[in-house]
Amino acid sequence: MDVKGRGRSMSSTIQIDEDMDLRRGPWTVDEDFTLINYIANHGEGRWNSLARCAGLKRTGKSCRLRWLNYLRPDVRRGNITLQEQLLILELHSRWGNRWSKIAQHLPGRTDNEIKNYWRTRVQKHAKQLKCDVNSKQFKDTMRYLWMPRLVERIQAATVAPANTSIAATTTTTATTGACSIGSSTSTTTTTTNNNSNNYHINNNNLDVQTGQMLLPHGVAIGHDFRGAQVTPSYNTPENSSTAGSSDSFGAQVSPVSDLTDYYNIPVNNNPSLECFQASQVGYQDSLTSPSGYFNNGLDFQAMEQSNQWLDGGDTSDNLWNVDDMWFLQQQLNNNNNSNNNSNNNI
DNA sequence: AAATCTTTCAACCGCAGAACG
């Protein structure tokens, strides 16, 4: 039995409730075995009576928690995957702190684990951005930056290592005014020019019909990620290494012209934004959103100064990198230019 | 190597609603 040496796991912290003769604090291996054996023989039931009948000097609550969060055979341990992160962000945007409801869509994950993930990772980032985790600002950041970023990384992770010539391909594409979105594949890249948003996609988990991100267990992300992948078409160390061949998901998806389904992209009035139009679906929308937070809300300097954001910690959790910051700056510049042009035309 | 700070996560707490007698 793996009893992790974290949290309240030191036996020295175990307390006995004198009045009730109940144990508190970390569970011992013996207690775990007792609970497992009892449930194996009798099944789950009323937790208080279960605790008594099993001879555990614990509250029913404590037994239930221990079983559900730790001992249950289908509890999944280990790092939260990128797909799970994306799903958590998505479901939290829908339901808020409904941890148990969110957990129902992540088999093997407990509400406690998801809650902990949210608090330790997501809220930490909000704090670094100096904005409230429930603010529109922060929610927009999640939706338009992190989630597309996660999609990108999921795709990159599922694509085989690459033929570096692809980077040159995408760079060339960019210089000709078209946008290359996502990770081009060396074998089956599909480039289509039948609409104004000239891009190609390697959308491993995209549902072609709906544009939704598909995740395990039949869950579809509510956002339409068609074209939302944010890998810019210029050559960067990052995107130059994300090319590959078709993978198990196998979906080479044709470009989808209607990018307005979810993000409601305005008609491209500004030639200078043409290349960004397709590749920056989420960005474009947020740049024109009433909140306008990209111009004045977020403290990107603080983010840059944060090792956690830029180059520290678990890469699966690190949704920001130098390329992102550079790209965001370009976005801001372009947007400002666009606004200036618009103003001049008035 | 030691001290200090930060992160992680198991476990507890209080509350609300459901179930029971």
Place this chain on the structure above:
DNA sequence: GCGTTCTGCGGTTGAAAGATT
């Protein structure tokens, strides 16, 4: 219908582990 008990949920705590100084 009413009081009590149980269950489940979300918020919080705090100790160990890890990182940094």
